Amino acid sequence: MGDGDSTGSAEPIRFVHRGRVREIRGVDPNTTVLNWLRAGGLTGTKEGCAEGDCGACTVVVGEAAGGRLCYRAVNACIQFVPALDGKALVTVEDLAGAGGALHPVQRAMVEQHASQCGFCTPGFVMSLFALYRAPGKPDRARINDAIAGNLCRCTGYRPIVNAALVACAGARNDEFLRAEAGTLALLGSIRRERGLVYEAAGRRFYAPVSEDELAAALLREPAARILAGGTDLALEVTKQHRDLDTLIHVGGVRGLADIEESASHLEIGAAAPYGDAMAAIAAAYPEFAEVLRRLGSEQIRNVATMGGNIANASPIGDTPPLLLALGASVVLRKGAARRELALDDFFLAYRKTALAPGEFIARIRIPKPRAGLRFAAYKVSKRFDQDISAVCGAFAVETGGGIVRAARVAFGGMAATPKRAAGCEAALTGKPWNEATVAAAAAALERDFAPISDMRASARYRTAVARNLLWRFFRSEALPPAEAHVLRYGT
Secondary structure, three states, X not given: OOOOOOOOOOOXXXXXXXXXXXXXXXXXXXXXXXXXXXXXXXXOOOOOOOOOOOOOOEEEEEEEEOOEEEEEEEEHHHOEHHHHOOOEEEOHHHOOOHHHOOOHHHHHHHHOOOOOOOOOXXXXXXXXXXXXXXXXXXXXXXXHHXXXXXXXXXOOHHHHHHHHHHHOOOOOOOHHHHOHHHHHHHHHHOOOOOOEEEEEOOEEEEEOOOHHHHHHHHHHOOOOEEEOOOOOOXXXXXXXXXXXXXXXXXXXXXXXXOEEEOOOEEEEEOOOEHHHHHHHHHHHOHHHHHHHHHHOOHHHHOOOEHHHHHHHOOOOOOHHHHHHHHOOEEEEXXXXXXXXXXXXXXXXXXXXXXXXXXXXXXXXEEEOOOOOEEEEEEEEOOOOOOOOOOEEEEEEEEEEOOEEEEEEEEEEOOOOOOEEOHHHHHHHOOOEOOHHHHXXXXXXXXXXXXXXXXXXXXXXXXXXXXXXXXXXXHHHXXXXXXXXXXXHHOO
């Protein structure tokens, strides 16, 4: 497979593939990993949707973490080739051992008759390979999560789940484990002490490795598009056929993916993938983690970031309503200057935020739970997993002595921005936590928003859902814990 022509930046993209370091020059920075693979003859990776939804394009990337190699399944259709810099790439063609011997995951798929038409099979194999290489013995629920981002139109999921159970049942001693030390050494040899500056086809791709480099790059290129997981931005290339002339990738910025905890706050680095942040968030707010699990597939959660979800400023983004209800803030940086801004003041209008040119989100600060706080969040969409919300509602109510001391209620999908329900909050605050108060708050909620009708839901439906979610929240708080869990999550 060719590495590209000789044009472009003298500084190549470097990653590990098939036991050696690959150096890529001359490849347009807008080229997806999927298209690069297929143009080079590695056609096992398929294109189904070109938007990270079907999983047919799943590949696995490896990164050094704590002295070990961490493998993650990702969607090749929305990953740009320069984002592979410093990582290891594994495709379905790479799994076979000496003499073409099948990998244990492939062998289990054959033995369990887990392939029908075969189009989706390579993606399933790669998702199961990432699961195979992950620590711990997965149960059926964990397997379902691992393959939730892979669609099989032949409805062959049962034998695929069986294949995962068989493959992961015993010791997982494959060629990749035996090659781990060598792969880590190769990754160490391409670790950058300064960021990548790559140019080809008249376009530029920067990948800083420190916050200072990132801040300096944005001062030089204030109009550049910031790329984190690419789960939204890449669709401008794959679906809208736009050219992104200058990209600044934050995925390798050291410290920007850190997750820290203080006595009062949970702090999430803006470039931390959801998959890394979920455990810390679940410990503080299990209800928040339930929404994150439905936000996207494992492939998406492995790269998508909360910082990107906020900066994107979509009115139907799933995390902003929850963060607004919890009173979160964002730490912003421009050059050497930093400022902290309440998320209430961040969203200005449709897709417009308080970010100044050259400024970026560094961290998200979420207050930790307080005594008397009742919190829940609900996502309503046409399908349970990996769908865009019609309405997403979040409720944070503090009570004491049967009185609502404070209330923060926020929604996505109800306005041009994620927005708090000021009238609803006022109708709750200072009142008894009872049905009469909730009825008044539900009536006020209808006056807080004037939602639109679109392909996902009508305005009337959205209004009814928002009102009913408030009632659902109230009812769940009055139930025993087990019943409340069923009302909240439907399981």
